[in-house]
Amino acid sequence: MTKSATPKIDTRTRMIQAAFDLFHQQGVNATSVDEILAKSGTGKSQFYHYFKSKEDLVHAVVESFGEMLKAQKLPLKYEIDSWADLEEWFGVFVNHQRRSGCSRGCPMATIAYELTGDDELIRQDINMICELSRKPLLKFFVTEQARGHLVDGADPEALTDFCYTIMQGGLILSKIQKDAAGFERSVEHAITYLKTLRKVSEIDR
Amino acid sequence: MTKSATPKIDTRTRMIQAAFDLFHQQGVNATSVDEILAKSGTGKSQFYHYFKSKEDLVHAVVESFGEMLKAQKLPLKYEIDSWADLEEWFGVFVNHQRRSGCSRGCPMATIAYELTGDDELIRQDINMICELSRKPLLKFFVTEQARGHLVDGADPEALTDFCYTIMQGGLILSKIQKDAAGFERSVEHAITYLKTLRKVSEIDR
DNA sequence: TAAATAATGTACTATATGGTACAATAAAAG
DNA sequence: CTTTTATTGTACCATATAGTACATTATTTA
Missing domain, CATH: 1.10.357.10 (Tetracycline Repressor, domain 2)
Known part of the structure; x- marks a missing residue:
């Protein structure tokens, strides 16, 4: 049947x-x-x-x-256990933009930009999504810090913000430019920077 | 008349x-x-x-x-002649979000997210605006490089992308979070990184 | 099996919206 | 002074759109 x-x-x-x-x-x-x-x-x-x-x-x-x-x-990187994984987390977004011709941005940001100003409920919903998306990043940085792999004073929350900001900015930039090159360059700089936050003893890991 | x-x-x-x-x-x-x-x-x-x-x-x-x-x-930082000016360039956006309750994002990104997918003409218009906005950044990095104040291999275009990406991502992030704290933290990291790209002899400038 | 509830089809409505028609007035040009 | 041309007021229209009404057909449940 x-x-x-x-x-x-x-x-x-x-x-x-x-x-x-x-x-x-x-x-x-x-x-x-x-x-x-x-x-x-x-x-x-x-x-x-x-x-x-x-x-x-x-x-x-x-x-x-x-x-x-x-x-x-969703085709995203959910488990970030290494710095290579972190690169891949960014790479998924960059590659997706490339493959899709950069015609879209983040689906939630699309809704946020349209409705968030007037509709506080939707804003809260999307903020939840935002936190969910940040989880793998936050978990990674928290873990790395707990393992003593991060330089002193590194704040996992702030690092998560930094990554998420680059991702969101890159999506809108590549959509406006209809080209993922700028996005990719930004990500490269971000990665370069993030790696400087590893404890010296971890750099060859 | x-x-x-x-x-x-x-x-x-x-x-x-x-x-x-x-x-x-x-x-x-x-x-x-x-x-x-x-x-x-x-x-x-x-x-x-x-x-x-x-x-x-x-x-x-x-x-x-x-x-x-x-x-x-517009109330923006147009002349970036020093690293302090660059910080201020970011600061203008962060402060604007703070003062306005983070209820809006970039006005051009708002239009871009709504229309850019279907309307290629508008996309090109907004892309022009995007380039205009990037000009002060690009000029600064080009000048710094010409003066030999940047580390070898630094690419002014890529640095401009990086700054612009942080700015755009920060605007949407703060709008979604209704809070500019994450935006500010991202900017702090960005600044920290950018300053590492100065030639050693310039760091005390 | 029978009653109740979920799911779907057809037709319709009220209204908001982008856009027009056209006349009237203000301003410039000759 | 007269003739265009730019500007503005009033009324209107066609259509798209969110949402309803209500009957009908599955699907559960008692």
């Missing part, structure tokens, strides 16, 4: 996925619910069955992104 | 200013032309007298921002 070959994705999820893509591509306000319905192959009654409004859907999209992050379903 | 004597700002400019503010605050697509008219105290016939469409207005807003930059009418 059930076509296990085609596990039917439930309607709600399909709508969220379609919305996510469209939001990421053209923004929230430029995306109509009809467009989302067309892309997800669903109808209006289903939409308002699962979501009480478009705003509610935006919330669901952000929440869903958080779940994806937690479940490590 | 000379405008400098006339205190009355002309209609077109008022519309552009109102649009700029609203776009910056709530985005382009969330701003209706009626809203712009209300804020600028103008009428619809005037709008379509000066602009052929809303899209045309967006273009004018970006262009106007470029003119403001060139005329140094």
Whole structure:
């Protein structure tokens, strides 16, 4: 009976996925619910069955992104156990921009830039996502510090901020420039700097 | 006719200013032309007298921002002649975020995130603005290099990218976090790093 | 099986929005 | 002074869009 070959994705999820893509591509306000319905192959009654409004859907999209992050379903570097891993964490973003023609930025930043000014709830949601994304970085720097691999006075939080800032800035820069070269150069400098924060005894690790 | 004597700002400019503010605050697509008219105290016939469409207005807003930059009418650091000036260049952004409650990000990035994916013309406009903004940075690093004040192999372009990336990333980060602390910490790291790129003989300058 | 609940299809509505038509007035040019 | 040209006011239109109403068909549950 059930076509296990085609596990039917439930309607709600399909709508969220379609919305996510469209939001990421053209923004929230430029995306109509009809467009989302067309892309997800669903109808209006289903939409308002699962979501009480478009705003509610935006919330669901952000929440869903958080779940994806937690479940490590997104093509990101989740485990940073070495400085090489840290480089790879950056590299994933740079390569993604390159492969995708730099036409998009961070999906959450897209929503943040559009809605965060007026909608404090969405801002908090996205801030949560932001913290989730920072977790692997923070964990790495905390661990390195605990192992005595960082120079004295290094603050894991601040280092995490630094990495995240470079990543976010690089995404928007490469989108504006339609070229990931500047992003990559920034990352190279960031990495160079971060490596200077290792304890001397760790440099050859 | 000379405008400098006339205190009355002309209609077109008022519309552009109102649009700029609203776009910056709530985005382009969330701003209706009626809203712009209300804020600028103008009428619809005037709008379509000066602009052929809303899209045309967006273009004018970006262009106007470029003119403001060139005329140094915006509260930014335009002349970077020392490392202290470079710190101030960052500081202006951090302080602005702090004072404004971090409710907004970069006005051009706001437009970029909304429209750049679909509208290549706007992307190019904003990319121009981006280059204008980078000019003081680039000039500084080029000059420093020419004076032999930078370590060998330092690339002014790459350093400019690095600074600009931190600035853009910091703006979005502080907007999402509604707090400029992370932005500031990132900037501190960036400055620390940049100073390591001075020739040893210049460090006490 | 029967009742209740979830899910979906079709048609519709109210309104906001970008844009127009066109006349009227102010200003410049000749 | 007269004729253009630039500017502004009022009224309007077509359409896109978020959201409803309501009937119908699955799917559970009792």
